[in-house]
Amino acid sequence: MSTTLDRIRGFLAEHDPPTPCLVIDVDTVLERYRTLAATFEGSRVQYAVKANPEPAVLRALVAAGASFDVASPAEIELCLAAGAAPETLSYGNTVKKPADIAFAHRAGVREYVVEAESDLVNVAERAPGAEVSVRLLVEAPASVTPFGRKFGCAADQAVPLLLRAAELGLDPAGVSFHVGSQQLDTGAWDLAIASAAKVFTATAEHGVPLRRLNVGGGISVAYTGPAPAPADYAAAIGAALREHLPGQEPEVVLEPGRAIVAEAGLIRCEVVLVSRKSADDPERWVYLDVGRYNGLAETENEAIAYRLEVVTDHSTADGPVIIAGPTCDGDDVLYQRTPYRLPLSLRPGDRIDILSAGAYTASYSSVAFNGIPPLRTYCIHSIHEGRPPSAE
Amino acid sequence: MSTTLDRIRGFLAEHDPPTPCLVIDVDTVLERYRTLAATFEGSRVQYAVKANPEPAVLRALVAAGASFDVASPAEIELCLAAGAAPETLSYGNTVKKPADIAFAHRAGVREYVVEAESDLVNVAERAPGAEVSVRLLVEAPASVTPFGRKFGCAADQAVPLLLRAAELGLDPAGVSFHVGSQQLDTGAWDLAIASAAKVFTATAEHGVPLRRLNVGGGISVAYTGPAPAPADYAAAIGAALREHLPGQEPEVVLEPGRAIVAEAGLIRCEVVLVSRKSADDPERWVYLDVGRYNGLAETENEAIAYRLEVVTDHSTADGPVIIAGPTCDGDDVLYQRTPYRLPLSLRPGDRIDILSAGAYTASYSSVAFNGIPPLRTYCIHSIHEGRPPSAE
Known part of the structure; x- marks a missing residue:
């Protein structure tokens, strides 16, 4: 029997919608x-x-x-x-x-x-x-x-x-x-x-x-x-x-x-920038195309620490990161105290899945802060109900 | 010469738009x-x-x-x-x-x-x-x-x-x-x-x-x-x-x-509820129809303490208040450490003006958190430009 992740990732593989987006199974x-x-x-x-x-x-x-x-x-x-x-x-x-x-x-x-x-x-x-x-x-x-x-x-x-x-x-x-x-x-x-x-x-x-x-x-x-x-x-x-x-x-x-x-929802997003603030910085900054103002409001004070999975294949070596959103707002930093690690080979354009993101995400999105549109949502239905997975 | 507040309040008096709303002069x-x-x-x-x-x-x-x-x-x-x-x-x-x-x-x-x-x-x-x-x-x-x-x-x-x-x-x-x-x-x-x-x-x-x-x-x-x-x-x-x-x-x-x-903007809002949590509570809770998720994002951590003016006439006696927004979200509390005082005679239905609210308000609004629409904005122009004050 297919799992939630199988179904959502199958939909994403087939339709390849622009990121960021939330898919609800x-x-x-x-x-x-x-x-x-x-x-x-x-x-x-x-x-x-x-x-x-x-x-x-x-x-x-x-x-x-x-x-x-x-x-x-x-x-x-x-x-x-x-x-x-x-x-x-x-x-x-x-x-x-x-x-x-x-x-x-x-x-x-x-x-x-x-x-x-x-x-x-x-x-x-x-x-x-x-x-x-x-x-x-x-x-x-x-x-x-x-x-x-x-x-x-x-x-x-x-x-x-x-x-x-x-x-x-x-x-x-x-x-x-x-x-x-x-x-x-x-x-x-x-x-x-x-x-x-x-x-x-x-x-x-x-x-x-x-x-x-x-x-x-x-x-x-x-x-x-x-x-x-x-x-x-x-x-x-x-x-x-x-x-x-x-x-x-x-x-x-x-x-x-x-x-x-x-647990019915997954946000697929993209890495936009990876940088070190100076040559001797131990941490990399990873900037995603989703952040506090377009779907991840519950990262305020790092209250909800979502599970992240890098979609692209990478070497297993990883290192500490600070994770931030795409706006010009200093508060749009998702995790700087919660210890996250991501592959050392992570690059702009890589996709990341944010798991269990079906609650308190899309409806919190700002209308257009920094000109960034609200988080797009796709709802998919199972083939068990006699329909192919489809979005609406 | 008319001031910013005169012009905005003149527009509000004439058009009486639904609250909350932001008016930009x-x-x-x-x-x-x-x-x-x-x-x-x-x-x-x-x-x-x-x-x-x-x-x-x-x-x-x-x-x-x-x-x-x-x-x-x-x-x-x-x-x-x-x-x-x-x-x-x-x-x-x-x-x-x-x-x-x-x-x-x-x-x-x-x-x-x-x-x-x-x-x-x-x-x-x-x-x-x-x-x-x-x-x-x-x-x-x-x-x-x-x-x-x-x-x-x-x-x-x-x-x-x-x-x-x-x-x-x-x-x-x-x-x-x-x-x-x-x-x-x-x-x-x-x-x-x-x-x-x-x-x-x-x-x-x-x-x-x-x-x-x-x-x-x-x-x-x-x-x-x-x-x-x-x-x-x-x-x-x-x-x-x-x-x-x-x-x-x-x-x-x-x-x-x-x-x-x-300083070009003013949010007019309405008091929805005034309550004391218990009979011996020193502070009243004042709930407005605008809050962190429909325009006042910069009240996070009480960073920006806006000037509030009660529009309705009241007795001069006032008392300490905690000010909160309209959603079912515990974070949607505007001020509980910053000492605000409001008239003791304040009642639901009273209007309050939030001054100098033209920056970082409407565009931060959530699309529909709790089903609450984003903050509506009206822009008014002066008669000095040969037009009557008008909204768009």
Whole structure:
């Protein structure tokens, strides 16, 4: 059976598109979704559209029965255009204008996440009767890309917000939280679920029982380092649920984005320049035609260290490199602290594959910084579905 | 006489475009260009297109006699479409593919900046006879947005590169360097010009006299803090030239981007949410409809602290705030260490103006992260040119 890399590289060999480009293998997206759905059996798997909003990805996930976490009216439109039923969408962004809520309501979106009273009141006015969850600010061991304190409120606010939701004629469904994207510590959910359980207890004491617990995203992917398997996350989250919410069995919602699409994507790029800054410099600088501003935003602070594979044949001798992007911007340096090594025979024109690059890449691209176009995406489908690999 | 702010706010009052949006006052662009050209009389002022590539900005600068620093084929096309003569363009990006050089050569671009031999050989092959400058890696006191070591090579490489350029039939014009954007220390040029002078002397000793010194960008703008005036930079650079290149009077080229367009632009945005994370939190979180991924990329690490003005009338009492953008991304927090205060009566729906936001904003916008569209730009022209203020 062909692997993700075989299929993507087969497409690249046949079509030889201009670099840089991102190729998404839609079969792999589906396989990752099905693995998560099977591992977290009984939970709702709500794809975080922001990770990769390609129409072909959304259509495949709709067909597989996924739900969707959307952040804006445009993401709602994309999901509906891909065939999603509006009741499978959850408006997870707590930063939304009244007009955005009204748009979502007209589109049939029923669930909204809030963290402040003004937003709750807007939801009550613009989406009367909607289900609301309150996002909880939780302490979590640092993820690779932590949220800091940007989202959610403390339990001392969450409880009155949920009670107020009931007063406003809304349906107080539950609590959501997020332990940070690419969360390598499966124990991160324990403390968060303990906090959520306190909110469940407190609102129930006030006659407002909750039924839904959204445990967010954070399921990790192996880039250059290892990551726990989905089953490890499921075991840790299951144990925390049994401990902190014994006998309650709430509806559990997961919001993976990276875990569904990252491994389905590969960026092929080209070496544009290799230089040493001075004759006695131990490191070479390798400049690629892709960088922070046209697809690799998650290399900021070297948070995500992608696996790189040189496509061209080279001698096995290698040496240390600093890797940089193509713009005239000093921040567009991908790796100068993370130790990368590349062949000593590397030359401009050589191709490099950036693995597991399907999440948080193309949609972050700048419109035209330095006149460089956004990262082009091709989505390929398997011959197993009766079609030859094709791009769209 | 009306000021930049008067004109921009007049346009906003009349047209009330959806927020967020950037409004560029083209008169101010011209005035800043003319001030720099007059202050650095005798030097060539080469606008760094990457700072703001709006066609109306480029057309106005072409009409005023500016030259242009371009980073890519797309920027060359924009300048030519705006009416620039190809000989007024300098291809300043040292990261370029052979096809990019060939494109530039066909378009009539005559000057190329290089820092590595492979690039120099590509220029010799694809743009025979071109003028080349070598970019020097210089030590400079930290700028607000430093380049680190990304660009340029040491003098021990620059000299042989320039000699090799002559051997390859190219025209070795000179040396360029950049002391970092928003360089608040006018003394930063002294050490750089001293290094450049050594390269001038060394190549001349080998029979290759140089004639051009590109002193880069770095001229600063007052955001929340003060910045030196153009005359201060001119005095410091002039003194360094007289000291390190006595009697030589090379052609001096400047590459301002920020100093020409920043103060010409204003972003109007809207408060979407104001919340406290818990009842006893000293700070409020203020979420705007503009953030790091749709225009305010330079708030990364809080490098640029923009001046904010609340448009709506408010009580004078204010309090500390953390300011964040509209996406579901934890990094999309604009200011949490820089002390900002906003009115206690601030509410969702209130408008805020972000001042001096004409440089490095719209063109950095992501294509659609979180489904949020790139920052919309309106360019207005003065009635002094016989037209009513109008947008394009």
